[in-house]
Amino acid sequence: MKLYIKANNLKIVKNIDILLHHHISKTTQLLDSTSDFEYRANIQSAKELEKQKEKLFYDTRDLSKLIKGIYFGNSSCEHLIPHIKEIVEAKDICEQKHYNFVFVFPPISQNKAEDVEYICEFLSQKKHSEVVVNDIGVLNIALRYKLKPILGLNFTKIIKNAFLDNTIQSDITTTQLQNQKELLAHSEFELKSVREFYKSLGVGRFGVENIAFDFEFLDEVPRFQVDFYYPHISIANSKACDIAGSFEDERGYFVYDECSKYCNFASLEFTHTKLTGLRQRYNTVFKTSINLDIPKIVYKNDRNRVIWEIFL
Numbered sequence: 001m002k003l004y005i006k007a008n009n010l011k012i013v014k015n016i017d018i019l020l021h022h023h024i025s026k027t028t029q030l031l032d033s034t035s036d037f038e039y040r041a042n043i044q045s046a047k048e049l050e051k052q053k054e055k056l057f058y059d060t061r062d063l064s065k066l067i068k069g070i071y072f073g074n075s076s077c078e079h080l081i082p083h084i085k086e087i088v089e090a091k092d093i094c095e096q097k098h099y100n101f102v103f104v105f106p107p108i109s110q111n112k113a114e115d116v117e118y119i120c121e122f123l124s125q126k127k128h129s130e131v132v133v134n135d136i137g138v139l140n141i142a143l144r145y146k147l148k149p150i151l152g153l154n155f156t157k158i159i160k161n162a163f164l165d166n167t168i169q170s171d172i173t174t175t176q177l178q179n180q181k182e183l184l185a186h187s188e189f190e191l192k193s194v195r196e197f198y199k200s201l202g203v204g205r206f207g208v209e210n211i212a213f214d215f216e217f218l219d220e221v222p223r224f225q226v227d228f229y230y231p232h233i234s235i236a237n238s239k240a241c242d243i244a245g246s247f248e249d250e251r252g253y254f255v256y257d258e259c260s261k262y263c264n265f266a267s268l269e270f271t272h273t274k275l276t277g278l279r280q281r282y283n284t285v286f287k288t289s290i291n292l293d294i295p296k297i298v299y300k301n302d303r304n305r306v307i308w309e310i311f312l
Helices: 010-014 016-024 026-030 037-057 084-096 110-123 136-144 174-183 192-200 242-247
Strands: 002-007 067-072 100-104 130-133 148-151 205-209 225-230 232-237 278-281 284-288 305-308
Touching: 002 010, 002 037, 002 100, 010 016, 010 084, 016 067, 037 305, 067 084, 084 100, 084 110, 110 136, 130 136, 136 148, 205 232
Parallel strands: 002 067, 002 305, 067 100, 100 130, 130 148, 148 205, 205 225, 225 305
Antiparallel strands: 232 284, 278 284
């Protein structure tokens, strides 16, 4: 596999060396349950990747030396699409570091279609530029500009086991729990007809998260490559944004025009005992999954990628 960094904003790209250095810092000894959600996830996921790097990447060097590229852009909300100047700067930084650059689009409404066209036109100046798409509309635009689309997590949406880890015996029987987990491990990409459809469009890669997932079809024709997102799992996302609604009552929970983007410096934590470990950033509810057990069928293919989201 190859290691890529998911950077939601330019600040992360510009400070990538500092952020990656944290995993060897003595401050890891100070982490406790009161430490910031994302900071703990950064440290803990780095330690897990450090432990498994020889198996996953066939390399024992420091993680910072194993990075092959950056996935740049927010995959949750159209109001957080980077400005073209930020895209140019992020792309320049990647070129200086000899990183591959992959731009990430969130689900898009008609209001932002013109921005998507402008960005795709810019990216098309370089042949075979990769873009992550999260809806059919952006997929069509990317194909029109002869970009190389990657199917984002919206294309592999399955019901997430947000609460199964917290389920107690009185809630459900052991057999019922196992049956639910088995059902949640499957996706439409197991169907040959689905893979053939996307292949006919020139798509050969899709994203999955660090959840129990049946990957056996990866050895079947037509073959697909995998983007394995780690360590955050998106439990739910929508056009409704609790953070926007909390800060600006007059706009409500659906922001159609310009957004104040309070989510860049605020998040919501769920404190209910059944919702332990869930946090909302942007318009998306996340759960962290640190334990990493990537099947051999995935990591044996050096064209597959780990997409390490060091900060949301």
